[in-house]
Amino acid sequence: MILLLTPEESFLPFLQGLVGENVAIRRHWDPAWRSAQPLDVVKASANPVPDIVVVGPTVPEDIALDWAGAFDREHPDVGRLIIAPTTPDLLMGAMHVGVREVVPPNASGDHIREAVNRLISASARLKTARPAEVAQRTNRVITVLSAKGGSGKTVVATNLALGLNAHKPGSVCLVDLDIQFGDCGSTMNLEPEQTLADAALNASVLDATTLKVFLTPHPSGLFLLGPPQSLVDASEITTTQVKAILDLLVGIFDYVVIDTSSGIDDHAITSMEFSTDLILLCTSEVPSVRAMRRQVETLDTIGLTRPKRHFVINRAGTRVGLRTTDIEQTVGLDASVEIPSSRGVVMSTNQGNPIIVSAPKDPAARSMQELVQLFVTEDDDASLDKRARKGKR
Ligand SMILES: Nc1ncnc2c1ncn2[C@@H]1O[C@H](COP(=O)(O)OP(=O)(O)OP(=O)(O)O)[C@@H](O)[C@H]1O
Ligand SMILES: [Mg+2]
Structure with a gap:
């Protein structure tokens, strides 16, 4: 399941169209979150815990990074994607909080779909990383x-x-x-x-x-x-x-x-x-x-x-x-x-x-x-x- 944290209601059907109907997407947004503690945002939104969290579009860069960092601490296995203008500060910050997927809002649908798919397969691999075939x-x-x-x-x-x-x-x-x-x-x-x-x-x-x-x-x-x-x-x-x-x-x-x-x-x-x-x-x-x-x-x-x-x-x-x-x-x-x-x-x-x-x-x-x-x-x-x-x- 993908958790989408953005005020943009129209982004949900757009993303759904990209990843297909088989992937469940839940959008959460509360204007009060902008001033809330990142960990509280994670607690309020990650229930149930998603496979992937997509932060943005139109979430300010510093807030997006704080939330991605909080997800890393609370749920390190959840894949994270930030959709925001790819400034050097954002890319550097993303690296520090271990976010590998950052996509600008004007990226093509293919670009966004590929980033999401990479996270989905990484998440599937994490779940199946079992020593079963020893x-x-x-x-x-x-x-x-x-x-x-x-x-x-x-x-x-x-x-x-x-x-x-x-x-x-x-x-x-x-x-x-x-x-x-x-x-x-x-x-x-x-x-x-x-x-x-x-x-x-x-x-x-x-x-x-x-x-x-x-x-x-x-x-x-x-x-x-x-x-x-x-x-x-x-x-x-x-x-x-x-x-x-x-x-x-x-x-x-x-x-x-x-x-x-x-x-x-x-x-x-x-x-x-x-x-x-x-x-x-x-x-x-x-x-x-x-x-x-x-x-x-x-x-x-x-x-x-x-x-x-x-x-x-x-x-x-x-x-x-x-x-x-x-x-x-x-x-x-x-x-x-x-x-x-x-x-x-x-x-x-x-x-x-x-x-x-x-x-x-x-x-x-x-x-x-x-x-x-x-x-x-x-x-x-x-x-x-x-x-x-x-x-x-
Ligand atoms: N067969 C040996 N003869 C002489 N010295 C040995 C021998 N085996 C190990 N040592 C020495 O004993 C010391 C401890 O070895 P080592 O660091 O491999 O142990 P360890 O079990 O990994 O320790 P730790 O639990 O602290 O990680 C080292 O200084 C090493 O050179
Ligand atoms: Mg040793």
């Missing part, structure tokens, strides 16, 4: 989780992503979903200019092409979707936005590797819903192992049983740590890979060059390779061979 997918979405902080999630996620990318360059995206304190960028010496926060702001109008603008390329061909640069930006990211973004990434990349913050927050749950595989990571210390057992129990309780679980013990084999068999017994899972403690890991983290690349012979790098091998397919290497042969000719 079982049929051939690509892998791998979420890295640990119950305790500092277990090595970021080290594992970055090395895994780079390792997979070496088998199939350009087809891997690393997503930093540790939205408050994500550090995948610095671990790989990247400083994303665009981040998850920018992508989230535009989530309702993104498509596979426009989403790429928000990814930061690594020289290896790997792509990173970096974390927000401020805690305020992080707090404004909704799970619906993350779903829409993951839904698109899954359609673009063969491998999506997702780093998370410790424990299970809403974004980790969203990410697990999209995942084919989970890497459950703990260290060989009692609190970490116990917390991992509780985390596994929680996944069972909330029904997150579909993604394949790969249990990984980090900093394994230290003299003071627990024995692997004891850890496995406590957690109730067999370890797929054990990563030894290595000074090389710390050095490579500090240098921004993950160990799988900087010191491939280091025992920890070899374990990372073992982990990578759990996910690569023969097709990946076949395409690599083909490229190599082409390169030699």
Whole structure:
């Protein structure tokens, strides 16, 4: 349903003629709104919540922007179109409140119809961005989780992503979903200019092409979707936005590797819903192992049983740590890979060059390779061979 906020009564039949009778349009207008709080206007008009709100024509620019901004805060999934003279101020303001569609009042009917249709299909995509087809997918979405902080999630996620990318360059995206304190960028010496926060702001109008603008390329061909640069930006990211973004990434990349913050927050749950595989990571210390057992129990309780679980013990084999068999017994899972403690890991983290690349012979790098091998397919290497042969000719 389209909500039309304009004093122009005649615009409703005009718009209806453009979009067809199948799309319901409701016009709301109250002259008192011009001086009302934008949030009150949203509350008074968005009942029921529309799929799209069209503000204008003949709504002053500053009011239109305030209302569009208020819709963004109250109903971030509602697509927004402003119909007003496209002054530089309006376009700049629209960008700040995440409005992608701005059309001048004298635009052609086709122009307006196309803008509305883009918003309608984006809204439909947001609604259907469900992980329902996980079982049929051939690509892998791998979420890295640990119950305790500092277990090595970021080290594992970055090395895994780079390792997979070496088998199939350009087809891997690393997503930093540790939205408050994500550090995948610095671990790989990247400083994303665009981040998850920018992508989230535009989530309702993104498509596979426009989403790429928000990814930061690594020289290896790997792509990173970096974390927000401020805690305020992080707090404004909704799970619906993350779903829409993951839904698109899954359609673009063969491998999506997702780093998370410790424990299970809403974004980790969203990410697990999209995942084919989970890497459950703990260290060989009692609190970490116990917390991992509780985390596994929680996944069972909330029904997150579909993604394949790969249990990984980090900093394994230290003299003071627990024995692997004891850890496995406590957690109730067999370890797929054990990563030894290595000074090389710390050095490579500090240098921004993950160990799988900087010191491939280091025992920890070899374990990372073992982990990578759990996910690569023969097709990946076949395409690599083909490229190599082409390169030699
Ligand atoms: N196998 C290892 N050997 C030596 N040091 C390691 C190993 N794994 C991780 N580290 C070091 O431990 C620290 C924490 O690792 P990392 O940042 O990957 O953990 P994390 O689980 O992502 O933490 P957070 O929960 O804070 O995001 C880093 O300094 C890293 O270099
Ligand atoms: Mg981390």
